[in-house]
Amino acid sequence: MKRFTKDILINKGKVFNRNFVNCLSGYKSLNLIGSINTENAKTNLAPFSQVFHIGANPATVGVLFRPHSVERHTLENILQNGCFTLNHVAENFYKEAHQCSARWDQSEFKATGLEEEFLNDFKAPFVKLSPLKIACVLKDKITLAVNETILIVASIEEVYVAANAVEEDGFIALDKVGSITVSGLDSYHATNKLGRLPYAKPFQKTE
Amino acid sequence: MKRFTKDILINKGKVFNRNFVNCLSGYKSLNLIGSINTENAKTNLAPFSQVFHIGANPATVGVLFRPHSVERHTLENILQNGCFTLNHVAENFYKEAHQCSARWDQSEFKATGLEEEFLNDFKAPFVKLSPLKIACVLKDKITLAVNETILIVASIEEVYVAANAVEEDGFIALDKVGSITVSGLDSYHATNKLGRLPYAKPFQKTE
Numbered sequence: 001m002k003r004f005t006k007d008i009l010i011n012k013g014k015v016f017n018r019n020f021v022n023c024l025s026g027y028k029s030l031n032l033i034g035s036i037n038t039e040n041a042k043t044n045l046a047p048f049s050q051v052f053h054i055g056a057n058p059a060t061v062g063v064l065f066r067p068h069s070v071e072r073h074t075l076e077n078i079l080q081n082g083c084f085t086l087n088h089v090a091e092n093f094y095k096e097a098h099q100c101s102a103r104w105d106q107s108e109f110k111a112t113g114l115e116e117e118f119l120n121d122f123k124a125p126f127v128k129l130s131p132l133k134i135a136c137v138l139k140d141k142i143t144l145a146v147n148e149t150i151l152i153v154a155s156i157e158e159v160y161v162a163a164n165a166v167e168e169d170g171f172i173a174l175d176k177v178g179s180i181t182v183s184g185l186d187s188y189h190a191t192n193k194l195g196r197l198p199y200a201k202p203f204q205k206t207e
Numbered sequence: 208m209k210r211f212t213k214d215i216l217i218n219k220g221k222v223f224n225r226n227f228v229n230c231l232s233g234y235k236s237l238n239l240i241g242s243i244n245t246e247n248a249k250t251n252l253a254p255f256s257q258v259f260h261i262g263a264n265p266a267t268v269g270v271l272f273r274p275h276s277v278e279r280h281t282l283e284n285i286l287q288n289g290c291f292t293l294n295h296v297a298e299n300f301y302k303e304a305h306q307c308s309a310r311w312d313q314s315e316f317k318a319t320g321l322e323e324e325f326l327n328d329f330k331a332p333f334v335k336l337s338p339l340k341i342a343c344v345l346k347d348k349i350t351l352a353v354n355e356t357i358l359i360v361a362s363i364e365e366v367y368v369a370a371n372a373v374e375e376d377g378f379i380a381l382d383k384v385g386s387i388t389v390s391g392l393d394s395y396h397a398t399n400k401l402g403r404l405p406y407a408k409p410f411q412k413t414e
Contacts, residue, residue: 001340002370003327006266006363014264016377021263023379024341024363026295027388027398028259029233052235052259054271055354056228057221059213062271064261088233091401102407111409120210133208134231139353146346146360147262153353156213156231163209170223172230174390180401181234181388183381187403191234191388191396194298198393200309202318 023184030182032097033063034085034109034116034125035077043116043125044073045100045108049182051086059156061086061136067148078152082138083123087130090178094188119160126160131177133160171196230391237389239304240270241292241316241323241332242284250323250332251280252307252315256389258293266363268293268343274355285359289345290330294337297385301395326367333367338384340367378403 009017028049035044050064065075078084089097093114100108109116109125116125119133126133140153165176174191181189216224235256242251257271272282285291296304300321307315316323316332323332326340333340347360372383381398388396 001367002373004366004368006365009266010264012377017266018263019377020373020379021266021363022260023381024266024339024366025258025260025268026236026238026386027234027381028236031233050259051232052257052271053229053232054351054356056225057217058354059216059224059228059231060353061232064259094401095404098404099407102409104409132231140351142349142351144261144347144349144360146267147265149261153351156228158213159211159231160208161211166209166227170219170226171391171394172227174230174234175396179233181398184378186405187378188401189382189398190401191398194301194387194395194397196394197302197305200306202309202311
């Protein structure tokens with residue numbers, strides 16, 4: 001195995017370091033965040049790989065944003081009106097999802113052809129094609145001292161998912177849903193299920 | 208699509224709600240965290256799916272811990288001596304990794320047969336079998352007001368990975384590394400690469 005120290009990484013240059021370090025945490029979730037500027041009714045859609053579970057009761061999710069030093073429409077919309085949607089990305093539209101990260105003047109929904117939809121009076125737009133959609137409401141905003149990234153903490157208000165992907169114990173079969181995963185900044189992956197394992201107890205071999 | 212509101216989820220009961228909500232963020236990384244109690248030299252190894260990228264320069268990672276209301280050896284060790292390791296889990300030992308979540312009296316390294324190793328004088332133990340290992344040092348501890356979960360912010364000091372998995376631009380091919388991904392609390396998945404996509408620009412179709 002090769003050893004990479006902090007100094008070696010810095011000496012390799014900015015691009016190498018960014019690609020390398022972005023891969024270190026492992027596979028990441030891939031969500032499109034839908035938001036709206038309520039002043040001019042302009043919608044926004046952006047891919048995020050830093051969305052993570054915070055708690056089940058109350059159902060809470062976290063999203064990490066890069067420092068608020070340049071224009072960030074998604075973050076500004078969320079801070080303006082307190083709501084956004086999470087939309088899982090599936091294999092049949094991951095290229096359009098990636099394309100949402102370009103600097104568009106128009107709404108990314110229009111630019112990429114991903115159709116927007118509004119459900120049950122929720123203010124922020126969902127992605128019509130997405131197989132798992134979540135309505136979120138802003139609860140907290142924390143700036144991390146280490147590098148000024150911004151952690152948005154949000155409650156999960158409503159979820160839309162195919163009924164046949166939800167098992168009896170509440171587990172959602174993401175392979176049935178069709179969700180994909182991402183590594184680093186730009187590498188997309190489908191999955192093969194290895195198995196679900198039972199609650200672990202000492203001296204009971206896992207089969 | 209079926210609609211699940213907050214109230215519907217609560218009415219389904221604790222187990223259903225926990226399984227369901229834990230799946231919502233999407234696929235998650237899977238790391239074994241190695242730590243040590245320096246008072247009695249007892250090592251600890253525990254699986255975590257809430258490890259995420261915070262920044263590339265300085266290289267920074269976050270780990271979310273459930274509330275510090277019961278004994279949590281990993282968190283206590285990190286707060287005691289300020290260091291821990293992240294070890295990617297591969298298909299050939301994911302059952303042992305899962306088994307580390309049982310309540311063992313002895314070190315999980317001994318209990319599960321996953322051999323520990325110490326590298327270059329770093330205080331915390333690594334998992335010998337792991338194909339990607341990271342030495343981390345505690346930088347910050349933030350308690351989230353929403354549910355008292357604890358976010359540990361750490362610097363990445365050193366990385367060990369097979370040289371042939373690291374591409375010229377720094378990207379680490381996690382499929383070559385063999386890392387797997389997890390969904391919900393207990394479902395494990397290998398991956399199939401769909402592709403890496405180029406930096407997105409407006410009006411340039413992604414191929």
